[in-house]
Every structure is written in structure tokens, then in C-alpha cells.
Amino acid sequence: MYVSPIREPLIRGEKNYSQVTKDILAPMAGKPSIYWYLGISLALIALVFGAWATYQTVYYGIGTWGLNKTVGWGWGITNFVWWVGIGHAGTFISAILLLFRQKWRTSINRSAEAMTLIAIACAGFFPLIHMGRLLLGFFIFPYPNTRALWVNFNSPLLWDVFAISTYFAVSLIFWYVGLIPDLGTVRDKAKTKIRKAIYGFLSFGWTGSAKHWSRHETVSLVLAGLAAPLVLSVHTIVSFDFATSVIPGWHTTIFPPYFVSGAVFSGFAMVLTLLIVARKALNLEEYITVNHIESMNKIIILTGSIVGIAYITEFFMAWYSGVEYEQFTFMNRAFGPYAWAYWIMMTCNVVTPQLFWFKKIRTSLTATFIISIFVNIGMWFERFVIVVTSLHRDFLPSSWSMYSPSLVEVGLYVGTIGLFFTLFLLFIRVFPVIAIAEVKSVLKSSGDHQKTAHHE
Amino acid sequence: MNKDYITAYYNDEEELLKAVRQLKDKGLEILDVLTPFPVHGLDKALRMRRSRLSMVAFWGGAVGAALGFLFQAWVFTKGYPLNFGGKPFFAIPSFMPVTFEMAVLFAAFSMVFAFLIYFKLGPGAKTVIHDERITDDRFLVVVGIRKESNYQEIEQALIATGAEGITHNV
Numbered sequence: 001m002y003v004s005p006i007r008e009p010l011i012r013g014e015k016n017y018s019q020v021t022k023d024i025l026a027p028m029a030g031k032p033s034i035y036w037y038l039g040i041s042l043a044l045i046a047l048v049f050g051a052w053a054t055y056q057t058v059y060y061g062i063g064t065w066g067l068n069k070t071v072g073w074g075w076g077i078t079n080f081v082w083w084v085g086i087g088h089a090g091t092f093i094s095a096i097l098l099l100f101r102q103k104w105r106t107s108i109n110r111s112a113e114a115m116t117l118i119a120i121a122c123a124g125f126f127p128l129i130h131m132g133r134l135l136l137g138f139f140i141f142p143y144p145n146t147r148a149l150w151v152n153f154n155s156p157l158l159w160d161v162f163a164i165s166t167y168f169a170v171s172l173i174f175w176y177v178g179l180i181p182d183l184g185t186v187r188d189k190a191k192t193k194i195r196k197a198i199y200g201f202l203s204f205g206w207t208g209s210a211k212h213w214s215r216h217e218t219v220s221l222v223l224a225g226l227a228a229p230l231v232l233s234v235h236t237i238v239s240f241d242f243a244t245s246v247i248p249g250w251h252t253t254i255f256p257p258y259f260v261s262g263a264v265f266s267g268f269a270m271v272l273t274l275l276i277v278a279r280k281a282l283n284l285e286e287y288i289t290v291n292h293i294e295s296m297n298k299i300i301i302l303t304g305s306i307v308g309i310a311y312i313t314e315f316f317m318a319w320y321s322g323v324e325y326e327q328f329t330f331m332n333r334a335f336g337p338y339a340w341a342y343w344i345m346m347t348c349n350v351v352t353p354q355l356f357w358f359k360k361i362r363t364s365l366t367a368t369f370i371i372s373i374f375v376n377i378g379m380w381f382e383r384f385v386i387v388v389t390s391l392h393r394d395f396l397p398s399s400w401s402m403y404s405p406s407l408v409e410v411g412l413y414v415g416t417i418g419l420f421f422t423l424f425l426l427f428i429r430v431f432p433v434i435a436i437a438e439v440k441s442v443l444k445s446s447g448d449h450q451k452t453a454h455h456e
Numbered sequence: 457m458n459k460d461y462i463t464a465y466y467n468d469e470e471e472l473l474k475a476v477r478q479l480k481d482k483g484l485e486i487l488d489v490l491t492p493f494p495v496h497g498l499d500k501a502l503r504m505r506r507s508r509l510s511m512v513a514f515w516g517g518a519v520g521a522a523l524g525f526l527f528q529a530w531v532f533t534k535g536y537p538l539n540f541g542g543k544p545f546f547a548i549p550s551f552m553p554v555t556f557e558m559a560v561l562f563a564a565f566s567m568v569f570a571f572l573i574y575f576k577l578g579p580g581a582k583t584v585i586h587d588e589r590i591t592d593d594r595f596l597v598v599v600g601i602r603k604e605s606n607y608q609e610i611e612q613a614l615i616a617t618g619a620e621g622i623t624h625n626v
Contacts, residue, residue, distance in 0.1 A: 017492060017593035142531070150531040154540050159553035166557040170564045177568060180577075181591070185492070188588035204572065205581030208590045210489035212575055214499040218507040219571050223564055226513070230560045237553055437493040444469070 002445065009448035010104055012286040017440050024434045025189055027282040035281060036425060043421035050415010053408045054129065062132045064408040071391045071403035076130040077241075078383040079413050082266070083123030084164070084238055085259075085379060088231055089267025090116025091171055094178070095227035098220070103446055104295050106438040107287045110182075111278065112271045113175040114431070118423045119270075120168045122416040127160070129412060156240035163237040170230055174223045180204050181216070181437045235263040242386065249329040249390030252317070258310035262379060265303035265349070268296050269375035276369045278428065287434055290363050297362040300375065304353030307382075311350065325395065333389045337402065341385050348378025459600050461487055462610055463586070464619030466595040469495045475617035476501045476597065482613055485600035490590045513567035520562025524555040 015023075056064045067074050090113040097105040128137045140161045142151045151158050184206030187199035206212070239259035242250035272293065279288040318330040333342045352374045356362040361371075393400045427433070444450050466472040473495060479486060486502060528551045532538070537545050572578050590596055599614070601607055607624065614622055 021492075021592045142527075148536060150536055152538070152540065153528045153532065153554060154543060154547060154550045156553075159557075162554045162557040166561045170560060173564060173568050177571075181493075185591040188585070188591045201580045204577040204579060205583035206577065206591070207583050207585060208490040208492060210491060210495070210498050210502060211504065212577070213491060213494040214504055215507055215509060215571055215575070217494050218509050219567060222510050222513050222567055226517075226560050226564050230557075233553070233556060233560075240553075440493040441496075 003451055003454045004445070007446070008291050009451050010107065010289065010291065010446040011439065011443060012289055012448045014449040015286070015443060015447055017443065020440055020443065021185055021189065021436055023284070023287070024432050024436050024439070025186065027284075027428055027433060028186070028430070032429060033281070036429075040422060040425045043418045043425060046414045046418025047422055048418075049411045050418055053411025053415055056408045057129055057132075057412070058134050062130065064406060066404050066406040066409060068401050068403065070394055070399050070401040071388060073387050073391065074403055075384075075405045075409040075413055076126045078380065078387050079416065080123050080126035080130075081238055081259075081383040081387075082380050083119050083126070083416065084235065085263035085266045085383075086270045087116040087119035087123065087167075087171075087267065088235060088260075088263035089271045090114070090119075091167075091174075091227050091231040092264050092267065093271070094174065095224040095231060098224040099228060102295075103442045104292055106442055107284075107289075107292055107434055108271065108275060108296075109438070110175075110178065110431075110435045111275065111428075111433045112267075113171065113178075114427045114433075115271060115274060115424065116171050116267075117168065117175060118420050118427075119267075120164065120171065121423075122420050124164055124168070125416060125419075126412070127157075156237065156244050159237045160241060163234045167230060167234045170223070170227055174220075174227055177216070177219055177223065178435060178438075179431060180206050181208070181213075182432045182435060184208065185436055186432060232260055235259045242390075247390050247394075248323070248325040249333070249386065251326075252314060254310055254313055254317070258307065258314075261303045261306040261310070262349075262382060265300060265307055265353075266375060266379035268300050268303070269372040269379070272296055272300075272368055272372040273376065274424065276365055276372070278433065282428065282433060284434065287439065290365070293365065293368055294362050297356045297368060300353050300372075301356045301362075304349060304375070308350035311346065328393075329390055332393055333385060336389065336393070338385065338389045338392070341381050342389070345378050345381040345385050348374045349382060352378070459487065460624070462599050462601055462607065462614070462622065462624040464597050464599070464614040464617075465621040466597070466619060467593070469595060471618055472595040472597070473497055473501060475614075475619065478617055479597070479599065479613060484610060484613065485602070487598040487600045488596075489598070490586060490596040492591050492593060492595070495595075509567050509571060512570040513563040516566025517559040517563030519566075521555050521559035523562070524558030525551055528554060 011020075065074065065076070090109070093105050093112045094109040097109075128134060131137060140151065140158065142153075151161075180203060183199055183203035187196055187203045187206075190196040190199055236256040236259065239255035243252055243255040245251060275288055276293065279285050315330055315334075318326040321327075333339070352371050355367070355371060361367045388403055392403055464475075466475060469491065472489070472491070476486065476489060476498065480501060480503070489498060489502065491498070529546060532545045532547070539545075543550075577583070586596060586598075587594065597614075597619070599610055601610060601624070611622055611624075
């Protein structure tokens with residue numbers, strides 16, 4: 001086996017295979033800590049706020065929102081795009097980094113993918129609730145009906161239905177297929193009968209046979225090959241919701257690549273926010289090391305810079321196109337009544353990630369944590385700027401208007417954040433947060449202890 | 457496994473790989489190898505065939521793409537043609553996103569289901585768990601015994617490869 005003399009170890013400490021199993025399963029055993037209870041209580045309070053807002057919206061209609069005739073898309077669509085974007089990191093880590101043979105992904109792919117699934121669920125909620133009549137949500141699927149009518153396959157909103165549901169379904173099986181062997185480990189390590197039965201059921205009867213492993217790897221590799229273009233297609237199609245319209249500020253061919261890099265950018269920021277806390281709380285600092293954080297920060301610099309260039313290109317194109325409506329929209333974005341939102345976006349997304357050029361900052365956990373939150377905020381404002389500033393001053397000055405969210409809209413957003421953290425906190429109790437088998441398979445070549453022994 | 461077999465443990469994947477190669481060279485029948493994680497090179501050592509699962513994914517994807525495309529084409533030209541702003545009814549570019557998503561969906565699901573069905577794995581599947589340490593840190597080789605006489609011979613061969621905890625069911 002080749003052991004690189006220059007690459008930094010991915011797993012710290014003196015580990016052997018059974019120690020890896022023990023360490024990763026530890027957070028699932030025993031009673032949850034006080035911090036876990038505190039976290040889930042806060043998350044549930046947020047969720048209750050969201051439930052109240054959902055009730056208001058369903059009972060009284062979207063008149064309870066702050067939308068008006070001019071600004072028909074507000075926080076709802078902003079949140080939708082924000083959540084979908086956050087979902088992109090998980091698939092990016094597990095699919096694209098797998099295809100590029102990046103071994104460092106093994107410590108973070110499981111939790112990032114779980115985060116993806118939860119984020120897509122949060123995202124999907126917004127278009128559904130935005131319909132106003134939630135119970136008729138199934139109208140978006142092409143099913144034979146008494147009206148003999150089909151859906152509009154020419155509409156990007158319909159493409160979204162297919163993109164988001166496929167993305168959720170494929171991410172789910174990708175994640176679960178990866179979980180099967182680890183659930184086998186949980187089953188075999190289970191102490192109680194009930195636990196054994198539940199994980200036995202969930203582990204699909206995994207035995208660890210060489211033939212199963214070989215085919216399991218093939219499945220993972222092909223799924224990665226499928227998920228890689230899929231993840232790029234999803235945010236591309238989300239960007240079509242805007243780009244195929246004729247609204248100044250939306251009608252831009254740069255949108256697909258700009259949205260995809262923005263999505264990966266915000267996704268990695270969210271992964272960092274969560275993992276910096278989780279690695280400490282779950283005692284997994286030897287598996288999710290500063291190296292992992294640094295690698296993710298490098299991706300943040302790359303995607304953040306792409307996003308920055310996209311902002312500037314957009315502005316340049318508005319001027320260069322010679323279209324006065326386009327020019328007005330962009331001047332209005334930067335210097336109009338929503339300029340504060342625009343400059344928050346610019347600062348958080350373009351300036352802060354550039355700090356990661358300094359090695360001191362990108363290897364500092366505190367700095368990374370703060371910057372990752374800045375990026376989360378910046379990316380939310382990016383979507384807000386795109387949605388609201390393009391709409392609020394339209395072609396007819398008499399219909400210009402301002403938009404601010406109602407309490408119900410705020411409640412829906414806070415509610416999805418509550419949902420996100422509730423499900424994530426449940427996830428870390430129920431499933432192994434790190435891919436045990438994958439970490440074991442890189443232990444020989446990348447474990448700290450093994451590397452030192454090899455080169456002595 | 458109804459056959460007579462003999463099992464041996466290893467603590468390390470490189471040791472296991474070497475042992476499997478030696479046992480194969482001796483012409484012994486290896487019924488199964490159980491490991492806690494995928495050991496690279498083991499499929500070659502066991503002379504496994506190349507997986508055909510990628511072909512399942514390809515054809516699944518092809519069916520998905522065809523279904524998606526043809527359905528949209530049928531809806532807009534035969535089923536219920538609607539005029540959307542004077543755009544063409546048979547608009548190939550605007551059918552592409554749904555076609556692509558359907559291809560990915562069908563490819564992924566057909567392959568995963570093929571994998572699970574072929575190996576009879578699934579929720580609550582009844583499989584024999586040889587040893588609970590296999591999913592932790594042990595590597596197990598199961599060697600088939602053809603007749604009573606060569607049992608000793610196999611045991612000697614296994615000991616020579618550094619195996620531990622040899623057991624058998626005869």
C-alpha cells in the first residue's frame with residue numbers, strides 16, 4: 001500500500017479498527033448530554049413558531065404574508081433557494097469528491113449528506129406553502145385527472161418539481177446505501193434486544209461479504225457519477241425559474257453557473273457551521289480535523305470568488321447590454337432603497353471569504369465559524385436581493401412598492417430552521433455521523449499512527 | 457451454506473489479501489470472505505467477474521429518459537396540445553430538463569434495486585451473521601471442504617498464512 005510521505009494524516013491519534021468503531025458509535029450510546037437537550041428544545045420552540053405560521057397561512061391564505069401586487073415573491077422564494085443551495089454541499093462532498101478520489105471526504109460525507117436531505121425537505125416546504133392551498137399541492141405532478149389536463153412541461157417551475165424530487169430521492173438512496181454497512185456495525189454492537197432488532201431490520205441483513213462489498217462499491221461509484229450532474233442540474237433549474245423570465249435582473253444567461261457555485265459556497269458554509277460544533281460536542285476532533293476544515297475553507301475561497309466575479313459580471317453586463325431597464329435595476333440594487341441588503345450581500349459573500357487566503361485564518365476554528373455564519377447570512381441576502389430588488393420597482397413607476405415580511409413569513413423561516421436542527425439532532429442520535437467503513441478503509445494510508453509507523 | 461466449511465480469522469487486511477492469494481493458488485475453494493470494509497484488490501484475488509450493475513444503471517437510465525421524453529411529447533402533441541405564447545408544441549429543448557431528471561432517477565433506482573434483489577438484501581432480510589466482530593475489526597475467510605480427507609490439509613494451509621481461531625462445521 002502506498003503511504004504518502006507528505007500528505008497530512010486524516011485521522012489523528014492512535015487508532016485501530018475497533019477504536020474507530022468505538023469512537024464513532026459513542027455519540028449514539030448512553031443518555032444525550034445537557035447541550036443536546038438544550039439544542040433540541042430551542043429547535044422545537046422554533047418549530048412551534050413555524051407550525052403557528054403554517055396554520056395562519058393555510059387557514060387565512062397567503063394574504064397573511066407581506067407580499068403585494070408588485071412583489072409577488074418575497075421571503076418564501078428566498079428561503080426556498082437558500083435551503084436548496086445549502087443542500088448542495090452534501091452531494092458535492094459525497095459524489096464529486098468521490099469521483100476526484102478525495103479521501104478527506106470520508107469523515108464528513110455522512111453528516112453533510114444528512115444535512116442535504118434535511119435542507120431539501122426544508123426547501124420543498126416553501127413552494128408548497130406558497131401555493132396557498134397546501135392540500136392541492138399534488139396538482140404539480142402529471143397524473144391522469146378528470147380535467148384531462150396535464151402540467152405545463154414548458155415551465156421552469158415544473159422542471160423544479162422534477163429536479164427537486166429527483167434530487168431528494170437520489171440523495172436519499174445514495175445516503176442510505178452508504179449507511180447499510182455501518183448500520184450492520186451498529187446492529188452487531190447493539191447491547192439491547194430491541195436495538196438489535198431495529199438496526200437488524202435497517203441494516204438490510206448486511207454480512208460484509210467480499211462480493212457484496214465489491215458490488216456496493218460499484219453502486220456507490222455509479223451513484224456518484226449520476227449524482228454529480230444531478231447536483232449541477234438542480235440549481236441550474238432553480239436558476240431557470242428566474243433566468244427564463246423577462247424581468248430585468250433575472251433574465252441573465254450567467255445564472256446557472258452563478259447559482260451552482262453559490263449553492264456549493266453556502267452549502268459548505270453550513271457544513272462548517274454545523275461540524276465545528278458537532279466535532280467538539282461529539283468528541284470527534286480526531287476524525288474531523290483542522291485539515292478537513294482547511295480543505296473546506298479552500299473550496300469556500302474558490303466558490304466565493306466565482307460568486308464575486310459573477311456579481312461584477314452581472315453589473316458589467318447590465319451596463320454593456322445598453323438596456324436601460326437592466327441598468328436601472330442594477331443601479332437600484334446597489335443604491336436604491338434596498339442598498340443595505342445589497343451591500344450586506346457584497347460584504348458577506350465577496351469580502352469575508354477572501355480572508356481565508358491567510359493560513360492563520362483558515363486553520364482557526366473560531367474565525368472559520370464566524371466567517372461561515374457570515375457566508376450563510378450573505379447567501380440568504382443574495383437571494384433576497386435577486387428576488388425583491390428585481391420586482392419592487394417594475395416597468396410602471398405608479399406600481400412601485402416596498403416589501404417587508406409579515407410575522408407569519410418570519411415564522412415560516414424560523415420554523416424551517418427549527419425543523420433543520422431538530423432533524424439534525426435526531427440524526428446524530430440515531431445514525432453513525434461518520435462513515436465508519438469508509439474511515440477504516442483509509443486508516444492504513446491516512447491514519448496518523450499508521451503513517452508514522454510506516455515511515456519509521 | 458449447507459456445505460462443509462472451515463473458517464479462519466485475520467486481523468489485518470494486507471495479511472488477509474496475501475492469504476487469499478495463496479489459498480487461491482493452492483486451488484482451494486473460497487466460499488466467502490467477510491470484511492469490515494471494502495478491501496481493495498480482494499475482488500481480483502477472488503477472481504470475481506466485473507460487475508454488470510453499471511449496465512443495469514445504463515438501461516434503467518435509458519428507459520427513464522425515453523419515458524420522460526415520449527410522455528412530454530405525447531402530452532403536447534396528442535394528449536392535450538396547449539398553446540403557450542405561440543411556442544412550438546413539439547419543443548425538444550424544453551423537454552430536456554424533465555428527460556434528464558427521469559433518466560437519473562430511473563438509473564439510480566434500478567441499479568440500487570438490482571443490487572439489493574440480486575443479493576437478497578432488504579429491510580429485515582434473513583442472513584447468517586457469522587460473527588459480530590466482522591463488522592468491527594475482524595476479517596474472515598470461509599474455505600469449502602470437499603471431502604473428509606483434505607480437512608487437515610486445509611487447516612495446515614490456513615495456519616501457514618497466519619490465520620487465527622480456525623473453526624469448522626464438520
